Structures are given as structure tokens and as C-alpha cells.
Amino acid sequence: MTTTDTPLLRVRDLTVSFPTAQGPVDVVKSLDFDLPRGGALGIVGESGSGKSMTSLAIMGLLPKGATRTGSVEFAGTELTQLRERAMRSVRGDRIAMIFQDPLSSLNPYYTVGAQIIEAYRAHRGGVTRRQARAVAIEAMERVHINDAARRVDHYPHQFSGGMRQRVMIAMTLSMEPELIIADEPTTALDVTVQAQILDLLAEIRADTGAGLILITHDLAVVSEVTDHIVVMREGDLVEQGPAERIFTDPQEPYTRMLLDAVPRIDDEIGTLRTTTTEEAR
Amino acid sequence: MIRFLVNRLLGMVVVLFLVCLFTFLIFFVLSPDPAVQICGKNCTPEAIDQIHANLGLDRPFWTQFGTFLSGLFVGRTYGTGANMIDCAAPCLGYSFQTSQSVTDMIVQRLPVSATVAIGAAVLWLLAGVAGGLISAVREGKFADRFIAGLTLTGMSIPNYVLALSLQFLLVVTLQWLPFPHAVSFMEEPGQWFANFLMPWIVLAIGAAAVYTRLTRANVIETLQENYVRTARAKGLSPGLIWRRHALRPALTPIVTIFGMDFAGLLGGALITETVFGLNGIGKLAADSITKNDQPVIMGVTLLAAFLVVVGNMVVDLLYTAIDPRVRVGSTA
Numbered sequence: 001m002t003t004t005d006t007p008l009l010r011v012r013d014l015t016v017s018f019p020t021a022q023g024p025v026d027v028v029k030s031l032d033f034d035l036p037r038g039g040a041l042g043i044v045g046e047s048g049s050g051k052s053m054t055s056l057a058i059m060g061l062l063p064k065g066a067t068r069t070g071s072v073e074f075a076g077t078e079l080t081q082l083r084e085r086a087m088r089s090v091r092g093d094r095i096a097m098i099f100q101d102p103l104s105s106l107n108p109y110y111t112v113g114a115q116i117i118e119a120y121r122a123h124r125g126g127v128t129r130r131q132a133r134a135v136a137i138e139a140m141e142r143v144h145i146n147d148a149a150r151r152v153d154h155y156p157h158q159f160s161g162g163m164r165q166r167v168m169i170a171m172t173l174s175m176e177p178e179l180i181i182a183d184e185p186t187t188a189l190d191v192t193v194q195a196q197i198l199d200l201l202a203e204i205r206a207d208t209g210a211g212l213i214l215i216t217h218d219l220a221v222v223s224e225v226t227d228h229i230v231v232m233r234e235g236d237l238v239e240q241g242p243a244e245r246i247f248t249d250p251q252e253p254y255t256r257m258l259l260d261a262v263p264r265i266d267d268e269i270g271t272l273r274t275t276t277t278e279e280a281r
Numbered sequence: 282m283i284r285f286l287v288n289r290l291l292g293m294v295v296v297l298f299l300v301c302l303f304t305f306l307i308f309f310v311l312s313p314d315p316a317v318q319i320c321g322k323n324c325t326p327e328a329i330d331q332i333h334a335n336l337g338l339d340r341p342f343w344t345q346f347g348t349f350l351s352g353l354f355v356g357r358t359y360g361t362g363a364n365m366i367d368c369a370a371p372c373l374g375y376s377f378q379t380s381q382s383v384t385d386m387i388v389q390r391l392p393v394s395a396t397v398a399i400g401a402a403v404l405w406l407l408a409g410v411a412g413g414l415i416s417a418v419r420e421g422k423f424a425d426r427f428i429a430g431l432t433l434t435g436m437s438i439p440n441y442v443l444a445l446s447l448q449f450l451l452v453v454t455l456q457w458l459p460f461p462h463a464v465s466f467m468e469e470p471g472q473w474f475a476n477f478l479m480p481w482i483v484l485a486i487g488a489a490a491v492y493t494r495l496t497r498a499n500v501i502e503t504l505q506e507n508y509v510r511t512a513r514a515k516g517l518s519p520g521l522i523w524r525r526h527a528l529r530p531a532l533t534p535i536v537t538i539f540g541m542d543f544a545g546l547l548g549g550a551l552i553t554e555t556v557f558g559l560n561g562i563g564k565l566a567a568d569s570i571t572k573n574d575q576p577v578i579m580g581v582t583l584l585a586a587f588l589v590v591v592g593n594m595v596v597d598l599l600y601t602a603i604d605p606r607v608r609v610g611s612t613a
Contacts, residue, residue, distance in 0.1 A: 059514060061510065061513050061514060088516045088517075088518065089516060090516070091513070091514055091515065091516035092514060092515035092516030092517070093516055096514070096515075097511075097514040099507060099510070099511060099514075101507060104506065104507040104508065105507045105508055105510070105511045106508055106511070107506075107508040107511075107512070107525075107526055107530070108508075108530070108604075108605065108606055109529050109530055109533075109603075109604065109605060110525070111605075118512075118515060118517065118525075119515035119516060119517070122515065122516060122517050122518070122521065123516060155605040155606070157605070157606050168511075171511075171515070
């Protein structure tokens with residue numbers, strides 16, 4: 001039942017909780033949002049707002065002990081009902097993920113080529129070395145890594161930060177996923193490289209028609225690539241809506257505060273605005 | 282790569298030279314005059330002078346050290362004229378007690394120590410890595426706690442207690458193992474194996490305990506690495522994640538400590554060899570210390586230092602093969 005009307009991702013009442021000595025603590029509270037096919041959604045919030053947990057909950061990769069309730073429907077399939085084996089065939093193949101720190105997210109012991117084709121081999125099976133290598137080189141070329149045929153045999157430590165993140169993106173690309181979840185993909189990178197990576201994500205989205213969830217604390221980042229924004233705070237959904245509207249006409253004081261906290265070049269020099277819990281309440 | 286090798290080799294030579302120097306210095310300064318010991322009861326000052334001259338002990342420190350060093354590489358001679366003894370390289374001198382060549386004594390006993398070391402190493406490596414893996418997989422469960430208890434016990438029992446208890450239990454009380462007596466492998470393989478079984482177990486238990494803890498900690502830490510999360514997000518099966526992404530990084534540090542431990546053990550297991558009456562380097566060291574047989578003590582000390590330095594070098598070389606980050610000339 002995958003008609004054009006079904007959203008690519010439909011999250012309803014998603015709750016993630018961790019057991020603590022004082023009883024369970026909800027880090028994501030009853031979250032609802034939709035992502036249309038080919039759409040780009042930004043999840044914005046401070047650290048600790050539950051945005052990363054939301055992405056891990058979608059992937060079914062929550063840390064040990066965490067529990068997930070509610071519904072995550074991906075292209076008509078209820079992911080929370082899938083067995084681990086079936087979920088594995090979704091991960092990497094249909095939903096791919098990019099993480100914050102590309103150096104620690106790549107295994108230092110294997111060449112980037114080996115790591116790019118790993119998922120391809122696991123999901124497609126029965127590929128020869130040569131085919132797999134060709135896939136890796138092609139993926140690296142698509143993320144604009146120069147001299148890909150040679151670089152494919154290099155190790156992660158031989159790449160710069162931005163290039164490593166390109167490798168991570170190449171890794172997801174080889175599978176042609178329907179949804180890419182990027183969790184703070186630019187946070188560990190310097191500003192000029194950030195822009196390049198965001199451009200690359202936008203380019204890939206346009207090329208492949210894949211849906212994108214971009215998780216970040218940086219409003220400038222979401223404003224560039226996403227068309228729908230979810231604002232989260234302490235596990236709660238504060239506000240969601242089209243990106244345009246969120247930026248021009250935020251309904252919630254907390255959203256306004258986040259927007260105001262972004263330093264502007266034409267600002268008078270003064271105190272750096274920060275968000276405080278009391279203010280927003 | 283070649284430059285790296287040359288650098289390492291040069292470093293090794295410097296370390297070994299310093300070890301030689303300090304060992305020689307210690308014996309030169311600290312030990313009682315060997316001539317008195319050699320000369321025996323009815324000794325005259327002339328006889329002592331004669332011994333000094335024969336051994337070269339009447340010459341200054343640097344001359345003696347120089348002769349000792351060149352003896353290691355090209356051999357040396359003792360005495361003059363008809364009494365001259367030629368000591369071929371590598372010459373470590375002669376035992377004050379038995380007048381045997383120290384080099385010969387070491388060469389004779391090295392196979393015993395090597396047998397002890399290899400057997401024990403195989404045991405502790407298997408037991409340690411297996412125990413660590415089981416512990417890591419069953420973290421916090423019964424098996425993990427049980428193994429933690431075993432490792433604590435294994436690390437706490439002194440070797441000599443374990444050795445004597447095992448002997449008493451397996452040989453005297455239960456009579457599962459025959460009483461040890463010297464045989465060669467060719468004659469009686471069964472007895473030979475039984476002879477070595479207890480020393481292997483005794484030496485392996487303490488080390489296996491350490492390796493279990495190390496493996497457990499490394500594996501648990503590696504499983505929390507971001508790249509393991511990436512592997513999961515790629516949809517790889519747990520088996521593949523374990524094999525490719527967890528084991529290799531987790532076991533690499535084991536190589537380092539294993540190289541050192543094994544090299545150290547090759548240089549003799551003092552207590553274990555003595556308790557089980559095995560004529561290895563360890564027993565040789567123990568005997569020569571009690572008899573103050575300086576050339577032998579020095580020979581054994583140098584051998585142990587040499588083995589550790591070489592072991593270290595082998596580990597470094599292995600590392601360049603297993604960890605791409607240390608591979609030389611591989612910067613972007």
C-alpha cells in the first residue's frame with residue numbers, strides 16, 4: 001500500500017524512555033511528524049532535546065536499556081513491528097544514516113573503499129570484488145572526491161574532516177536509499193566545509209529524490225536545505241511547520257528565542273543571547 | 282619503511298649497549314672479588330694476582346668492558362701462553378663454579394625455557410581471549426561474574442603456591458600425572474608432555490587472568506565505538522559486526538602485551554622452573570645467584586634484556602602490519 005499519498009515517513013506518538021533509579025525518564029515525548037516523499041525535514045533543538053534519540057529510534061538503534069513506544073511508519077511499513085532481521089534489511093539499504101563525527105564513525109582499520117561497499121555486499125550479496133570496487137569508486141565520484149580510483153584504497157585517517165564526511169555520504173549513496181538521516185552532519189566541520197557538505201546533501205536530494213531528515217542545533221543549517229522544520233526541546237515537540245513560516249512567523253516563544261540566539265552580522269555588539277529555561281516558560 | 286627499520290635497529294643497538302654497560306657496571310662495582318672464591322681455602326696473594334691476570338680483572342674498568350663487548354662479537358682469549366683459553370663469539374665468559382662456557386650453558390637450557398614459554402603462551406592466549414570474549418558477550422550476566430571471580434583468583438595466587446598445590450594434588454594425591462623425571466620428547470612423548478603440563482598451567486593461569494580482563498575491557502569499549510554504530514546503521518549482521526568491526530580493534534592491543542610477556546618468559550621462569558626442577562634459563566639464573574656465579578648471572582641478564590628488546594621490535598613491526606594508522610609514510 002504505497003500510493004503517492006502515503007508519506008515516506010509517518011511518526012506518531014513516538015516516545016523513548018530510559019530507566020533510571022528515579023523511574024523511567026522520557027527523552028522523546030509523544031512525537032508526531034510526517035515526511036513526504038522527497039521532502040526534507042529539519043529537526044532542531046538544543047543538545048539534550050532528544051533529536052538524536054529520535055533518529056536512533058527511527059532506525060531501531062537505541063542504546064541498550066532504552067525503550068521505544070508509538071509508531072514509525074516507513075513507506076507504509078510499520079518499523080516498530082519488524083523483527084530484527086527484517087529491520088536490518090531496511091537499515092543501510094532503504095534508510096541510511098550519516099553521523100556527526102566522521103573520523104570516529106569510520107573504522108580506522110579498513111580502507112574507505114572497503115567500508116563503502118560493505119553495506120552493498122551485505123544487502124545485495126554475490127558481488128565480485130571488482131564490481132564492489134567499481135561501486136565504491138562511483139559513489140566516491142558522486143560526492144566529488146577527486147582521484148577516487150586511488151583514494152578508494154586509503155584509510156580514514158588519510159582524509160581531511162570534510163572528505164571523511166563525503167566518504168560517509170558516499171557510503172549511504174551506494175545503496176540508493178529512500179531516506180537519509182543526517183545527525184549533525186556538519187557540526188564537527190569548519191564553516192566553509194559545512195557549506196560544501198550541505199550543498200552536497202541538497203544536490204544528492206535533487207538527484208536521487210531521496211527524503212532527508214537533517215538533525216541539527218544550527219538553524220542556519222536547516223534554513224538552507226529543509227522545507228519543513230520540527231523544533232524540539234527536552235523531548236517535547238515545541239512547534240512544527242514549513243521552514244518559511246518557522247523563520248518568518250514563529251508561533252512559540254521558544255522558537256523565537258532560538259531564532260534570536262543566532263548571531264547576525266548587523267547586530268550591535270553586546271551580550272550574546274542565550275536561551276534560559278525560565279525565559280521560555 | 283626502510284628508514285623506519287634502520288631507525289628501530291639503531292635504537293635497539295643503543296638500548297642493548299646501555300644494558301650491557303649497566304649490567305657490567307653493577308657486577309664490577311658491587312660483587313665480591315671472584316678470585317677469592319675461585320682460589321679456595323689455601324690461597325696466597327700471588328695466586329689471587331694470577332687469577333686476576335688470567336681473568337683480566339687487574340685492568341681498568343673500560344678495558345675490561347671493552348674486552349667483554351668484543352668477546353660478544355668476535356670472541357676473546359683468557360690467560361697467556363700454554364694456559365691460553367680461546368672463547369669463541371658470542372663469548373660470555375666461563376662459570377666460576379663449573380668452568381663451563383656460559384654461552385654453552387645458556388644454549389643447552391634455552392630449549393627447555395622455550396618449551397615452557399611456548400606451551401604456556403598458547404594456553405594463556407587461548408584461555409584469556411576466549412574468557413574475555415565470553416565475558417564481554419555476557420557482560421553483567423552470570424558467566425561474566427563467574428569469569429571475573431576466576432580471574433581475580435588467578436591473579437592473586439602466587440606461582441609457587443599454585444605450583445606446589447598442583448604437584449601435591451595431581452601427582453601425589455590423585456596420581457593423575459606421573460612423577461616428573463627428565464626424558465626427551467623422542468623417547469617418551471607422554472611423560473615429556475606430563476612433565477611440562479604443570480609448568481604450562483602454572484604460568485598460564487596468572488597471565489590468562491590478565492588477558493581475560495584486557496580482552497573483555499577492549500571488546501566492550503570497541504562495541505561502544507561510533508564506527509560500530511555506523512556498521513549497525515548499515516544493516517550489517519551482528520556476526521559481521523563482531524568479526525570485522527569489533528574483534529580486530531579489540532585484539533590489536535593484545536599483540537603488544539603478548540609480545541612483551543612472551544619474550545620475558547623466554548628469558549626464564551625463575552620460580553616455576555625451580556619448583557618443577559626444569560633445567561631452563563630460570564633455574565640457571567636462580568642457581569647462579571645463590572652461588573654468586575657472576576659470569577652466568579650476567580649472561581642470563583643480558584639474554585633476558587636482549588629478548589625483551591627484540592620482542593619489542595617484533596611487536597612494533599607487527600603493528601605496522603595490523604594497524605594502518607602506524608604504517609609509515611601513509612599520511613595524506
